[in-house]
Amino acid sequence: MKTFLTAAALGLTLAGSIAATAAEAGTRSRSVSAQGAYGHGYNRSRAVTRQPGSTSVNRDIQTNSGRGVSSSRSANWGDGSYQGGASHTTNNGASWGRSTSAVRNDDGSVNAVTTRTRPDGSTGTVTRETSPY
Structure with missing residues (x-):
């Protein structure tokens, strides 16, 4: 019985490490269609791409x-910097989103700027600086 449990635990560990490796890099996508009575229904899709330093x-x-609405999000990081954002667009043309850039300075402080765009076209920007202490 002990040998079986050890083998099962080893199998679960191996399966977990394979799944973690697969989730770390590459592209995964999924599409779903749900159709109901009287023409009601929707189609939905999602694609995720992960690489070291970006998603x-x-x-x-x-x-x-x-x-309907289409959305995209992305992020890139490395060497003490980060850039990311999101954008959303509806079928009637309304769009909104945000973008963020951040950099870690040599003294450990962080400077970040986030800009948001609203559906009416107006924008707002927030600038932050954090000290290392």
Whole structure:
């Protein structure tokens, strides 16, 4: 019985390490379609791409009635810096999003700037600086 449990634990550990490796790099995508009575329904898709130092996600949902939204998010990091953001666009043309850039300075402080764009086209920017202490 002890040998069986050890082998099972080893198998779970191996499966977990293979899954972790697969999730670390590459692209995974999924599409779902749900259709109901009287023409109601939607189609949804999602694609995730991961690489060392970057990731991106694209999503789309469209209803049978013509409504929908497409979204994308991305992030890149490395060497003490980060850049990321998101954008969303509806079928009627409304769009909004945000972007962030951050850098770690030699003294350990961090400077970051986030800009948000609203559906009406207006923008807002927030600048932050954190000290290392």
